[in-house]
Amino acid sequence: MLLFWFPPMKLKRDNLLWERPLSKIHTVTSEELLFQNKTGTERNENGMYQQNVPSSDENVKCYQVEFGSYCIWSEESKKIMNDSTVKRIKDQLFVARAYYPTIFKLQEMSKLALEMKQRIQDYEQMLSKVTSDPDLPKFVGEMIVKMDETIAKAKSCNVDCLNVDKKLRQLLDMTEEEAHFHMKQSAFLYQVNIQTLPKSRHCLAMKLTIEFFNSLSEDLLVLDSDKLEDPELRHYVVFSRNVISTSVTVNSTVMNSKDPEDIVFHLVTDQQNFYAFKSWFSRKSYKGASFHILNIEDFQSVSTNSNLGAQKLSSSEEYRISFSRNIKNTQVETTEYLSVFGHSHFALPDLLKNISKVVVLDDDVVVQKDLSSLWNFDLGGKVIGAVQFCEVRLGQIKEYVGEFSYDANSCAWMSGVNIVDLEKWRELDIGSIYHGLLQRFEGVNEESWRIGTLRASLLAFQDLVQPLPIEWIQSGLGHNYRITHGRIRKSMALHFNGNRKPWLHLSIPRYKKYWRKYFPRDEPYMAECNINP
Incomplete structure (x- = not known):
């Protein structure tokens, strides 16, 4: 199977196109892979999977x-x-x-x-x-x-x-x-x-950064280290450059939590947005939740296995995968979105050295119910709990994965909402496995490195993913127009994976109200920077 990469803004598409955000309007990147598959299926309007019609x-x-x-x-x-x-x-x-x-x-x-x-x-x-x-x-x-x-x-x-x-x-x-x-x-x-x-988001980041340095106080800098590493508390991690989307994810989590004062958020961003994050999350109490803002560039040493990874924050990577199958001598294509951990996720054990278990949230997630059941979920000795995506199996993309040993029936899995056992991660040294795979796959430039991220992520966690109930998390709100409101209301969390992020003008209108519900309207800079939900 031949795979081709085209520059980000080039419109011609062939077997492979990577739609990567140039200015990081959101924290995921997009990549389009065209694989051949004879048994493709697609989700129906209820979020379940069904056979395609030619x-x-x-x-x-x-x-x-x-x-x-x-x-x-x-x-x-x-x-x-x-x-x-x-x-x-x-x-x-x-x-x-x-x-x-x-x-x-x-x-x-x-x-x-x-x-x-x-x-x-x-x-x-x-x-x-x-x-x-x-x-x-x-x-x-x-x-x-x-x-x-x-x-x-x-x-x-x-x-x-x-x-x-x-x-x-x-x-x-x-x-x-x-x-x-x-x-x-x-x-x-x-x-x-x-x-x-957008100019409005740049405006907000600049105003927050200026505010941080103009009103520098001990409250913004001093952290309760005991609480931030307390194993009895519930630790959440979000990788993001987008302070507004992160705020919605955080706000929806604490608003639906039974014990928000027992929550600690570890927000990982980059140097450019670090002070904006610190300023923003020090402005409100969030019902007693604690915050730990980290600059990924202060931890470059954890990514020394990849020079490209050390240069910038890499959150969840998102791929658009098209499947082709033969029905009565007719090729029928279906398309699904798959999001997996980005390069920076593999620094988790080093970023949070004294924490044994975390829940990782993408910044395009809206939490609708209390997530305490995630913390009680039995991982069965596996490293992560994730919603499996069995429409993509390693055996179906064997020519892309390469000559490595793998279970052909192993399903892909989705990032968005994941429970992670960091002790098991350290024990199995997942980071070294990932970096070893990535070095085998990556080339000399950033493009080939990102293309290798998908296969390295899938292979690194092979047989180490405990499936979460699929009804807990409804994905696809950033690309699928056919998800019913009944299905959405039943879900514990909503994942707006896809290009149509809820903070963009191109978002899917019928889903935006679920994101807008937790939008921080009372912030003074919103009006000044002309930011509307």
Whole structure:
């Protein structure tokens, strides 16, 4: 199996495309992998898995492979336009342009050629100013009638049909190329919207950082080390650069906890956002929960096995995986999103040296119920508890995984909400296993390193994942439009994995209320920086 990587903002897609956030609008990166699979399934509207129905529209499948998640957004966001008359005018113009070159060559039809030229110019001028029927001039009806008459005259002439046919084909090719260009342009702007750091978020981070240094106090710096390492308390870890999304994850956790004062949050960020995090989480009590803000760049020594990993925070890595299976000699594709631990997660035992068990939350998670059942969950000697994703098995991607020894029936698993036994992790030295695999897979640049993260993560935790009940965590709220509200309400936590993050304008509207419920509206900088949920 051949895998190809294209630069982040390049719109052409083939077997592999990595949609990586350029300015870290959110903490996950995206990567698109196309694997061959003969037994693919997909989730139905209730979040369960079902067999796919073959599609006869090959153009749609090619469109999805080329433009990825943009095509899903464009289909779901399509608006019905009042442009039936505009379309009719464009059709008339198309036919008139096809006949005009032939009519122009006929000397006896010079008057008709002049008439057609004038009609074409009038149409082109009008269409340059309008896109829908309400924008059309009042006399458009007369123009349509006159154009019909002109086209009828052209059709009645003794013309060479082959020339007209050739011109029609040329115009069709040009129109298709133009449509494809606009589609590429729209997909590019879609990616920019997803990947670019909004000015409002930059504004908030700067104001919080300035506030930290202007009002520097002992309260912001002194931490209760005994409490932060107390094994009797419940320790949560979030890797993030996004203070707002992290705030929603934290707020939803404490609001639904029976004993929020027994919660300790270890928030791991980078140097650029470190002081903004410290300022933000010192402003509110969060019902008595404690906070430990860590700068990943202060712990670079833990990542010495990978120079690339030591340079920046790498939280959950997200992949878009397309499966193809053969049904009655027809290739049918389905697409799922898979998120796994990023490079920085493998520094957990070193970041939290005196803690034996933690719950790791992604910053695109909203907690809806008390998570105490997670702490009582029996890991059965395994390292992590996670929702398994058995639509992706190692045997199905064996050509991608390589020659390493593995169980072909081993399922992939999802990050988002995970219980981690750090003592078992240290005992088995998972970090060294991961770094050893990563060094085998990675190349000399960041792109090949990130591509190797998926296989290294899957292989490092092979047979070390205890499945969590699938109904506990509902994933897919960042890409799946067909999740019912009943299914959502029953879930303990919601995972907005996918490109459509709830803090983006491109989020899925019907799910946003679950995230907005915990949005920190009362913060003064929200209005100043024009941040709206």
